[in-house]
Every structure is written in C-alpha cells, then in structure tokens.
Amino acid sequence: METHKLEEIIAQDPFFFGLNGAFCRTIAGCGKQMRFEKGQYIYRQGDAADRFYIVRHGHVALELSAMGKPHVFQTLHDGDVLNATWIVPPYRCFSNARAVGPTILIAFDAACLRGKCDDDHDLGYDLMKRFIPVVVERLNHARLQSLDVYGAGSDN
Template sequence: MDTLERFLADHKFLEEMKPEFIEQIVGCASNVHFSSGDIICREGRDADKFYFIRDGKVALDIHMPQKGSISIMTLDSDSVLGWSWLFPPYRWQFNARAKTEVSAIAIEGACLRAKCINDHEFGYEILKRFSRILAERLQLTRLQLMDVYSANG
C-alpha cells in the first residue's frame, strides 16, 4: 500500500492532489505489469478499469476491415489510459497494446465511481482532471484530423 500511494502521488495526473483523495484512490488501485505486445484492453469489452502508466509506451489502435490495425495514438510514461470506465455502457472504444514493457497502476472503475458518488468533492476533483485530459486529447485529435502535412496543405 505504501509504495502504491507513493507511485500515485508521483503521477502527473494526480499532481498536487490532497493526500486524503489519493488515499481514496489507493483503495481501488493495484500494481500491474505488461510485456511488450500484451493486449491491455480490447475494443467493445467491459471497461472495468483504467490505468496510470508509470513507465513504458502503450498504443491505442482500432481495426479497420481493409487496412488492418491502425494506430491512432501512443501514450507514454505519466499518462492516463482509459476513460470508458467513467461513462455508461462502460466499454472500451479502442484496443490498447503495450509497445514496450509497461508498468502501471490499475484502478477499479466501479470502486472509484462509488467513491465519487459518495464524496462529491472528490468526484469533482477526479472529473476535473479527467476533463482536462479529454480536452487535451480532443485538441490533439483535431490537429491530427487536419492532416496538416498532406500535399494539399
């Protein structure tokens, strides 16, 4: 428990979060490890967890009929993987695959949701931080959509 708490407190996502909140998260957390090539989650499956990546690289990809697997984003150390646990129907939207050795902390979705409902101040803090990540990802996706390097400008 002690090391989990320290890992969490060190993670960028939880920067400057009140210790009592971190303690709440620790209650839903467990250490996980993936080898390069491991599937962390699959599109369409239950999104019962999300991950704080401590170390390593994870690729998000989606399967397209003619083209095979298309990687749309990679996540590195200090990022957060997954927000499908936050919204019904709690299903993964993409595949996530470890590109390297990955160590992460897995958080049980149902567990954290329950805590958010019980303690709205905590819930707000979690949502606020996730919203920021969502906004950043949306922004990055928009840029990707612009296809700025294409020959047509």
C-alpha cells in the same frame, strides 16, 4: 504493491498533482500494479471500462480498427493516463490499448473508484476535472489521425 507505497506514487504523479492526501489514500485503495509484455492487449475496443491506468514505465499504443486493421492514433508514455472512459457512461473502451514493449501500469478498479466518487462528490468532481481534458485530447488525436489516414475530405 502495498497501499502506502501506491499512495506515495499517486501523490507524486503529475496527473494527480495537488490532490489532497485523503483522496490519494482513497484512490490507492482501488489500485494495484500490473505488467504487460510487448504486443499484449491491455483492453480492446468495446470491452467494459472496468479499469483505468497510469503508465509507470513503458509505452502503450492506442489503436482504432479501420478496414479490418488496427491503426495507432496515439502512443502513451510514462505518466500518461490510459482508459479515461471509466468515468463516462456507458463505461466502454473506445479503442484498443496494446503494450509496445514491456510495460508497467498502475491499474485502478473503476467500480471501486466510481463508488468512492458517489460517496464523496468532492472526490468525484476533482477526478472529473482531471479526466475530461484527457477524453477530449484522445478524441482530438483520433480525429486528426483519421484526417491523416482518410484525407481531409473533398475539395468543394
């Protein structure tokens, strides 16, 4: 996918809504489109968070391993952001991400974008404001799912 087309997609994406044109160009320069088939892992827990993604078409299950089995704690859909830990040291994936069906993602090279953020702190600050709520939301989903799976605790 050419950078100009990717720039247009970024500018129209709800997650990046309101981002200035120069930032859209910068981000597009670090991105590419990727396709995953049903059941294919996009990344696994513990992997380096070397990319983040926007789901263009399809569904992605976020899983945590418990008792040797993966448990889905959230399913992402078109327009959702995937792997927000690219921006938070130590840059490791905290869950598995698996395509539920054929899925098209826009993948952004994390090292490329972290470098751009280091060079332009305004870009870094804007992205941090967009990604921190995603990180908090995912932690909340995982917490609620674990309460559902393991119970709310003892009745003291």
